[in-house]
Amino acid sequence: MRASSGEKVFYAVNYFVLSVAGLLCFLPLIHLFATSFSDPGMIMAGRVSLWPVQWNWDSYQALFVGTRIVDAFGNSIVITLVGVLCSMTASIAVAYPLSKDYFYCRRFLSLAIIFTMIFSGGLIPNYLLVKSLGLVNSYWALWLPGLISNIICGLSKRFFKTSPENWRMRPASTAAANFD
Numbered sequence: 001m002r003a004s005s006g007e008k009v010f011y012a013v014n015y016f017v018l019s020v021a022g023l024l025c026f027l028p029l030i031h032l033f034a035t036s037f038s039d040p041g042m043i044m045a046g047r048v049s050l051w052p053v054q055w056n057w058d059s060y061q062a063l064f065v066g067t068r069i070v071d072a073f074g075n076s077i078v079i080t081l082v083g084v085l086c087s088m089t090a091s092i093a094v095a096y097p098l099s100k101d102y103f104y105c106r107r108f109l110s111l112a113i114i115f116t117m118i119f120s121g122g123l124i125p126n127y128l129l130v131k132s133l134g135l136v137n138s139y140w141a142l143w144l145p146g147l148i149s150n151i152i153c154g155l156s157k158r159f160f161k162t163s164p165e166n167w168r169m170r171p172a173s174t175a176a177a178n179f180d
Contacts, residue, residue, distance in 0.1 A: 036060070083143050091149045095156035110157075117150035 003011070030050050035043055039054035047053050063069060097103045098110055121129075126145055135141040 079139060079142055082139070083146075086143055087147055087149050088152065090147045091152040092156045094148055095153045096160055098153075099157045099160035113148075113150055113153055117154075 027050070031048075034048050034050055034052045036059055037052040037055055037057070038048045039056045040058075042048055042053040094113075098106055098113075100106070130136060130141045130145065133144070135144065
């Protein structure tokens with residue numbers, strides 16, 4: 001279907017306005033980049049705009065040598081990777097039995113998970129729990145309270161429930177018999 005002349009004008013104006021808006025959002029980032037790599041004297045003189053003047057690495061050297069930012073980035077990576085791995089493992093381990101029709105208390109546990117998704121305990125009870133478990137100032141204080149993700153658990157349960165029968169785990173004898 002061909003666009004009419006009015007639609008072409010609309011698209012052209014739309015592309016122009018969105019390009020200007022994107023450029024207005026991107027220019028401050030370019031200026032920040034240029035300022036971070038420029039000589040402090042040139043910055044104070046107001047000579048830096050969108051390209052660094054008299055390249056200078058002193059600010060980054062002071063950042064990486066004089067601070068603990070590398071340790072902070074390392075902590076962020078450890079917290080993220082281990083937290084995601086533990087959370088996904090626990091959430092999927094809870095979701096699989098809940099997807100089975102023969103699992104006892106399946107309905108009650110599913111409703112309990114939905115209830116905790118709607119109503120949370122809050123910040124103070126969460127802190128009191130972490131403190132009573134002796135987890136203050138440890139990684140486990142970040143990982144353990146959110147170990148089972150309600151959303152991931154619900155999505156995984158739905159996936160296991162709707163997956164084809166041959167995707168589901170079967171006893172070794174039936175798997176070997178169906179392999180032929």
